[in-house]
Structure formats: C-alpha cells, structure tokens
Amino acid sequence: xxxxxxxVTVLAFVLALVIGGVLIAAVDPDVTKAAGYxxxxxxxLLSAAWSAxxxxxAALFRGAVFDYQADTFALAIRxxxxxxxxxxxxxxxxxxxxxxxxxxxxxIGAQGQVILGAIVSGYIGFTYHLPAGVAVLLALLGGIAxxxxxxxxxxxxxxxxGAHEVIVTIMxxxxxxxxLAWLLTTKAFIGTNGEPKSITVLPHAxxxxxxxxxxxxxxxxxxxxxxxxxxxxxxSRSRLGFQLRAVGSNPAASRTAGISVQRMTIYVMLISGAxxxxxxxxxxxxxxxYITDGIAGTIGFDAITVALLGRSKPLGIFFAGLLYGGLSAxxxxxxxxxxxxxxxxxxxxxLVVLFVAAPALVRTIFRIPAPSGELKGAAA
Amino acid sequence: MSTVVEKPxxxxxxxxxPAAQSVSVRPSLRIPIILGVLALVALAVFGFGAKSGVxxxxxxxxxxxxxxxxxxxxxxxxxxxxxxxxxxxxxAFAFWQAVKHRRTPAWLxxxxxxxxxxxxxxxxxxxxxxxxxxLLQGSLLLAVPLAFGAFGGVLCERAGxxxxxxxxxLLVGAFAAAVVASVTGNVYAGLLxxxxxxxxxxxxxxLFTVKYAVNQIIVGVVLNVLAVGLTSFLFSAVLxxxxxxxxxxxxxxxxxIPLLEKIPLLGPVLFDQTVIVYAMYVAVVVLTVLLFRTRWxxxxxxxxxxxxxADTVGIDVNRTxxxxxxxxxxxAGFGGAxxxxxxxxxxxxxxxxxxxxxxxxxxxxxxWTPIGSLGAALLFGFATKLASALxxxxxxxxxxxxxxxxxxxxxxxxxGFVGRVRAPAASGVxxxxx
Numbered sequence: 001x002x003x004x005x006x007x008v009t010v011l012a013f014v015l016a017l018v019i020g021g022v023l024i025a026a027v028d029p030d031v032t033k034a035a036g037y038x039x040x041x042x043x044x045l046l047s048a049a050w051s052a053x054x055x056x057x058a059a060l061f062r063g064a065v066f067d068y069q070a071d072t073f074a075l076a077i078r079x080x081x082x083x084x085x086x087x088x089x090x091x092x093x094x095x096x097x098x099x100x101x102x103x104x105x106x107x108i109g110a111q112g113q114v115i116l117g118a119i120v121s122g123y124i125g126f127t128y129h130l131p132a133g134v135a136v137l138l139a140l141l142g143g144i145a146x147x148x149x150x151x152x153x154x155x156x157x158x159x160x161x162g163a164h165e166v167i168v169t170i171m172x173x174x175x176x177x178x179x180l181a182w183l184l185t186t187k188a189f190i191g192t193n194g195e196p197k198s199i200t201v202l203p204h205a206x207x208x209x210x211x212x213x214x215x216x217x218x219x220x221x222x223x224x225x226x227x228x229x230x231x232x233x234x235x236s237r238s239r240l241g242f243q244l245r246a247v248g249s250n251p252a253a254s255r256t257a258g259i260s261v262q263r264m265t266i267y268v269m270l271i272s273g274a275x276x277x278x279x280x281x282x283x284x285x286x287x288x289x290y291i292t293d294g295i296a297g298t299i300g301f302d303a304i305t306v307a308l309l310g311r312s313k314p315l316g317i318f319f320a321g322l323l324y325g326g327l328s329a330x331x332x333x334x335x336x337x338x339x340x341x342x343x344x345x346x347x348x349x350x351l352v353v354l355f356v357a358a359p360a361l362v363r364t365i366f367r368i369p370a371p372s373g374e375l376k377g378a379a380a
Numbered sequence: 381m382s383t384v385v386e387k388p389x390x391x392x393x394x395x396x397x398p399a400a401q402s403v404s405v406r407p408s409l410r411i412p413i414i415l416g417v418l419a420l421v422a423l424a425v426f427g428f429g430a431k432s433g434v435x436x437x438x439x440x441x442x443x444x445x446x447x448x449x450x451x452x453x454x455x456x457x458x459x460x461x462x463x464x465x466x467x468x469x470x471x472a473f474a475f476w477q478a479v480k481h482r483r484t485p486a487w488l489x490x491x492x493x494x495x496x497x498x499x500x501x502x503x504x505x506x507x508x509x510x511x512x513x514x515l516l517q518g519s520l521l522l523a524v525p526l527a528f529g530a531f532g533g534v535l536c537e538r539a540g541x542x543x544x545x546x547x548x549x550l551l552v553g554a555f556a557a558a559v560v561a562s563v564t565g566n567v568y569a570g571l572l573x574x575x576x577x578x579x580x581x582x583x584x585x586x587l588f589t590v591k592y593a594v595n596q597i598i599v600g601v602v603l604n605v606l607a608v609g610l611t612s613f614l615f616s617a618v619l620x621x622x623x624x625x626x627x628x629x630x631x632x633x634x635x636x637i638p639l640l641e642k643i644p645l646l647g648p649v650l651f652d653q654t655v656i657v658y659a660m661y662v663a664v665v666v667l668t669v670l671l672f673r674t675r676w677x678x679x680x681x682x683x684x685x686x687x688x689x690a691d692t693v694g695i696d697v698n699r700t701x702x703x704x705x706x707x708x709x710x711x712a713g714f715g716g717a718x719x720x721x722x723x724x725x726x727x728x729x730x731x732x733x734x735x736x737x738x739x740x741x742x743x744x745x746x747x748w749t750p751i752g753s754l755g756a757a758l759l760f761g762f763a764t765k766l767a768s769a770l771x772x773x774x775x776x777x778x779x780x781x782x783x784x785x786x787x788x789x790x791x792x793x794x795x796g797f798v799g800r801v802r803a804p805a806a807s808g809v810x811x812x813x814x
Contacts, residue, residue, distance in 0.1 A: 023610075027617040106597055163795040164803070166544075166597055167744060170737050171787040178787075182780035304601055341616035343729075346609025353602045354584075358592040 012355030063333020064326035087325025093303035096275030104248035109169025111300025112176035117277025120146030125205035147277015155269025218286035423464030426503035439511035456506035523761030528715020529739025530753035535708030544600025547736025548607030553716020561629035578713015593810035684804035
C-alpha cells in the first residue's frame with residue numbers, strides 16, 4: 001500500500017511537471033515562432049520547446065534548492081533557506097488542517113485562523129513591553145488562542161447545531177479578512193502610520209534568526225518541527241488522538257463506544273485553529289514583523305493542499321510543506337530569471353494534488369494495475 | 381469511504397426527547413424574538429440615535445433618465461423614529477401570532493426587512509445625500525455573478541455533487557469571455573465562450589468526483605487553485621504582452637425594454653440592462669420550473685436526496701450527476717462573463733475575488749432553490765453596494781462591518797438561527813453502485 005502510494009505521488013508529480021512544461025512551452029515566444037514553420041523544420045519547435053521548459057525548471061530548482069551558479073557557498077545555499085522560511089508557516093497550518101481531516105472535519109478556515117493568530121500575536125507583540133523570552137512566548141500563545149477561538153466557533157456551531165463546518169469556516173475567512181481590514185484603520189494597530197500597516201513587533205517579541213543574519217530562517221522552523229512531532233504524538237500515541245481518529249473513521253461506532261462526538265468536534269476545531277493561529281504568529285513574529293492586509297498571503301489555502309499532498313500524516317506534511325515552500329521560493333526566482341510567471345506553480349500544485357487524490361486516474365494513465373483491495377479515491 | 385466530510389444532516393439522536401417535545405408544545409418564539417431585538421435596535425439606535433434637525437436626501441433618478449423625479453427629502457430623526465415604531469409594531473404582531481400558534485406571513489417579514497433597512501439608511505445618511513437608484517442598480521449588478529454562481533451550485537447540489545469550484549468557474553468564464561470578445565470584436569461571441577470555459581472546468585469536476593469518486597470538496601478547492609493558476613499564468617504570459625489584441629473586449633451595452641424602462645425608479649434599475657441581466661431573470665424562472673415542475677427535475681432531486689432509491693427505479697444516478705455538474709458549471713461560467721464584458725471590460729488576475737464562495741453562501745441562504753438564491757444574491761449585492769456607498773459618505777458604521785454582513789448572515793443561517801436550512805441529503809456523497 002505505502003509503496004504504491006509513494007509511486008503514485010511521484011508519478012503525479014511527473015504528470016504535473018509534464019503538463020506544466022507543455023504550458024510553459026506553449027506560451028514561449030521562441031516556440032510560437034518555430035511553430036510557424038513547423039512543417040518545414042519540426043526539429044526547431046522541439047528544441048525551442050525543450051530549451052524553454054528546461055531553463056524554466058532549472059531556474060525553479062536554483063531558486064528552491066541550490067543555486068549552482070552563485071559565487072559563494074552561502075549564496076548558493078540561500079535558496080534552500082528561503083524554501084525553509086516559506087515552508088515554516090505552511091507546515092504548521094497544514095498540520096492543523098490535517099488534524100481536522102483525520103477527525104473527519106474539513107477545515108477550510110485555516111486562512112481566517114491564520115489571520116486571527118497574526119492579529120492577536122501582533123497586538124501583544126507591539127503593545128506590551130515585556131522582557132526577552134516572555135514577550136515572544138506570550139505573543140505565540142496569543143496567536144494560538146486567536147486561531148483556536150476562530151476554529152472553535154466553527155466547532156461549537158457544528159457540534160451544537162450541525163452547521164456544516166465547510167460553510168462556516170469559509171464565511172469566517174471573510175469575516176476575519178474584513179475584521180483585519182478594519183483593525184488596520186484603528187489607532188491601536190497602526191499607531192501613527194498613515195497607511196494600513198501595523199506597528200512593528202517589538203524586538204523582544206520577534207523570533208530570533210536560526211542561522212545568523214545571512215539567512216531569513218528563524219526559530220519558527222524549529223517550532224514547525226516541534227509542532228510536527230507534537231501532532232504525531234497526539235494523533236498516534238495519545239488517547240485523545242485515538243478518539244479523534246475513531247470519530248473520523250466512524251462517528252456512529254464511536255458514539256456507541258462512548259465517545260462524545262460533539263465534544264470531539266469542538267476539540268478538533270480548537271486544535272486545528274490553534275495550529276493555524278500559531279502559523280500566523282510564526283509568520284508575523286519571524287518573517288513579516290508587522291501586519292498588513294496580506295499578512296496571511298495564501299498560507300491558509302495552501303495549507304489545505306499541503307495537508308492533502310502529505311496525506312494528513314505529520315512526516316508527509318513536513319515534506320509536502322517543504323516541497324510547496326520550494327515551489328513558491330523557486331517560482332519567485334524563476335519569474336525573475338526566465339520571465340515565466342510564478343502562477344505556473346499554482347497549476348503544478350493543483351495538478352499534483354488532483355492526481356494524488358485520484359490514484360485510479362494515475363494508474364490508468366500509466367497503465368499500472370491496481371493493487372488488490374485498494375479503495376478508490378481514498379484521498380485523506 | 382467519505383471519511384472527510386461528515387453529513388450536515390440534522391442528528392436527532394443527541395437531542396434529549398423531553399426537550400424536543402416541549403419545543404413542539406410551546407410556541408416557537410425564535411422569529412419574534414429576533415424581530416423584537418432588531419426592532420428595538422431600529423428604534424433606539426436609528427430612531428432616537430439620529431441627528432435631530434437634519435434631513436436625509438435620497439436621489440430617485442439618474443442624470444440620464446428620461447423621467448426625472450425630484451429627490452426624496454425626509455427629516456432624519458422623525459422618519460427613523462416612525463420607521464422604528466413600525467418595526468416594533470410588526471415584531472409585536474409576530475409575537476402575538478406566535479403565541480396563538482400561527483406563523484408570521486413571509487410578506488410581513490419582507491416588509492419588516494424593508495422598513496428596517498430604510499430606518500438604517502435614514503440614520504446613516506442623516507444630513508447627507510445618496511442616490512437610491514444608484515444603490516439599487518449597483519446592488520443588482522453586483523448580484524448578477526453571484527446569482528449565476530448560485531444557480532450553478534443549485535444544479536450541481538440538487539443532483540448530489542457539492543460545487544465548491546464555482547469560484548474557479550466564474551474566473552475561467554470571465555477569462556474566456558474577455559479573450560474571445562477581444563479577438564472576435566463581438567461581445568456575444570465572448571458571452572458564448574464563457575459557459576464553454578465553465579463547462580470544461582465542470583468536466584474535470586465531474587471526472588474526479590463522479591467517475592473517480594474523489595472527495596467533492598477536495599476537488600472543488602483544488603480546481604479553484606487550478607483556475608487561478610491557469611488564468612493568472614496565461615494573463616501574465618500572453619494577455620499582458622498582447623493586451624491590445626487579447627484583452628480589450630468591447631463592453632455589453634444596456635438594451636432598454638420598451639415601455640418597461642419608462643417606469644419611474646424601477647424602470648431604469650431593472651429594465652435598462654445588458655443581456656446577461658435579462659438572462660438572469662429568465663434563468664431563475666426556467667430553473668425553478670425545470671427543477672420543481674418537470675419529470676427531469678423530480679429525477680434530479682431524487683438523485684440528490686436518495687441515489688439508491690433513484691437507482692432502483694431505473695434512473696442512471698451517475699449520468700444524471702455528470703449532466704448536472706456540466707450544466708451547473710456552464711451556468712456559473714456564463715455568470716463569469718459578466719465580470720469582464722458585462723461590467724469591467726478587461727480581465728484582471730483573480731478578478732473573481734471570492735465571489736464564487738459568496739455565491740455558494742447565497743445558494744445555501746436561498747435553501748438550494750433558484751428564487752431563494754437570487755434573493756440572497758440581491759441581499760449580498762445590496763450589502764456590498766451599501767458598504768461602498770457608505771464608505772464614500774463617511775457614516776458611523778465602518779464599511780468593513782457592512783462587508784461582513786453577508787458572511788455573518790450565512791453563518792447564522794447554517795447554524796439554524798434564521799430558519800433551518802437543509803442540504804440535499806446525498807450532497808457530497810459519491811455514488812458507487814454495487
């Protein structure tokens with residue numbers, strides 16, 4: 001089963017890269033020119049297409065992992081640290097999404113929870129002058145609380161009234177976006193700034209850098225590793241995790257066994273939201289330092305796809321998060337170097353997840369026989 | 381199988397039996413209490429809170445209109461107080477009806493809503509002026525993509541497939557309409573291209589959800605990412621460098637309907653619009669009749685409520701789902717055309733801006749019916765338009781809170797505070813024969 005899954009994931013990635021390559025080649029000016037005289041010299045089209053795709057993907061690699069054309073080792077390794085920086089909040093937030101998945105809930109609201117986490121941790125971080133250590137800890141806890149509150153609303157409503165968590169969390173995303181937009185007009189948040197940009201987080205509340213001032217990686221990355229381990233322990237080793245998974249795989253049986261499905265629903269959304277909130281706090285205290293309306297970027301939405309790609313397992317998510325971080329960091333580099341729009345990365349990400357979610361389709365394309373007894377479309 | 385999504389269906393088990401009984405014996409006071417609280421807000425905040433000695437001015441005509449009406453000028457404080465008192469009276473009547481175990485008629489609730497909104501407007505515009513026609517017209521136009529998106533959602537969900545990909549369908553529709561209209565120089569060619577683009581995205585949605593039985597919400601979310609990625613990529617790589625030939629579509633021109641457009645106030649708002657708006661009027665009627673008055677509609681709803689039963693009587697469940705997903709996706713794509721050739725013109729990156737998700741909310745608030753979806757879409761359009769109008773005027777409520785309103789309302793609706801909403805029972809569950 002697991003080797004089959006790994007192969008499907010690899011093949012899904014190959015398929016996505018191939019389709020992405022076709023797109024890159026299709027819009028390349030040299031390729032279009034060569035296509036004009038395709039029937040006289042078909043080789044030109046192929047070589048033009050190959051060079052367009054190869055240079056784009058080479059730039060993607062150089063921007064994501066290792067820039068082999070850089071002058072110093074520090075510069076060459078810098079892309080990898082950028083990947084780690086981008087991946088940090090993604091990993092934490094998608095751990096939250098995954099906890100919900102495993103318990104049978106779909107938390108689309110990570111985006112809103114990330115925003116709330118950033119709001120609360122930011123407010124603590126730039127308002128209270130506290131000693132080193134205490135400040136950053138309190139700000140992180142504030143972020144956790146903010147995210148948990150936002151996730152908890154959806155959990156309580158689901159448990160008490162049966163309101164579908166997908167709808168409630170989508171709506172809460174927009175409420176959070178507008179709440180942030182409003183806060184960024186208040187004096188408490190923007191101080192004397194004339195633009196919608198919050199006060200900068202006080203130095204004591206910022207996450208320290210991990211590898212010195214050359215790289216942007218902060219202790220947030222360590223927090224991401226710790227969070228992965230914690231979620232692994234919670235889901236695989238703890239009593240609560242067992243109950244959560246039981247509810248996820250069969251609510252009716254769990255109820256019969258004496259597990260309160262309603263209470264578990266609330267717990268799950270609290271934990272899920274708390275992790276997303278922590279992601280927001282880490283992004284703010286480590287990387288951004290001040291809040292703007294784009295503080296959450298697309299972390300919350302990417303977290304969903306990362307969780308799917310990592311099959312909701314902490315280790316899988318850790319690597320899926322790094323992969324996504326790499327694609328984003330590499331995409332930015334590629335856009336500068338070869339002019340290929342970064343949006344191709346979104347296409348790649350979407351395609352990978354689609355193919356991973358439908359192993360049957362990948363098997364059909366590559367004509368691999370289905371392993372016996374595998375369920376069709378088991379995505380999460 | 382579908383471990384990811386738990387059913388939103390009401391679960392009777394956890395509710396203790398005595399409580400359930402007492403609810404049915406005691407009069408349900410939920411609606412009167414909500415009305416009462418709202419009415420008191422109207423009277424206390426809008427009525428007595430309004431500035432005294434100033435007027436609220438509402439323009440009733442646009443400058444281009446044939447029939448010019450003089451603006452409506454009312455004294456802010458007395459008017460708001462009168463409206464507030466009327467709201468309180470309706471709430472009291474609803475309370476009395478509830479005690480007598482009678483339901484408050486729906487039209488009365490609508491009247492309450494209109495009065496309440498007017499009380500709010502009079503309060504918010506006190507000492508200033510705003511154009512009522514502009515407000516209504518803006519609301520209608522903002523509602524168009526939402527309504528088509530919601531119709532698309534209704535078509536899919538009634539057959540048992542959750543369509544989270546409305547956002548992506550609006551986006552590819554907008555993109556295709558802009559490009560085709562630019563290349564051909566003909567807006568109607570663009571209008572035809574939009575549903576085709578939506579249909580193509582629907583093809584993927586149906587392939588993965590119906591054929592491969594992948595979780596429908598996952599596929600929807602991912603297709604939205606794909607749509608954003610594809611359109612943004614093509615926009616940056618192709619449209620931007622060739623904006624003159626590929627991204628300067630002609631705009632649809634409003635076509636006045638003879639006679640009807642001459643009606644004061646409502647004429648210019650409703651009957652001097654583009655073809656897409658008229659298509660929306662037609663669609664709501666056609667869809668309602670099709671879904672609730674034809675054999676086809678009955679079959680579709682059977683597939684959405686109880687696919688096993690539908691299968692037993694010989695309905696091909698998955699074929700029905702394929703067709704409906706394609707039709708629904710095309711409908712949403714058609715609505716996307718409005719974003720470009722019906723309103724703005726040029727295509728812009730991620731220009732759907734979350735409208736697909738609001739359309740989803742409109743569908744739910746409209747209880748999975750075309751008419752309800754249209755009503756909810758209009759309400760959302762009104763809230764958005766009001767927010768922008770008020771932010772220009774600089775009124776007491778921050779515009780961000782106005783913009784939150786549709787979302788908060790939807791949360792209340794799915795949580796059962798504003799009547800109970802119930803999705804088609806099999807919505808979100810793949811049907812595997814066997």
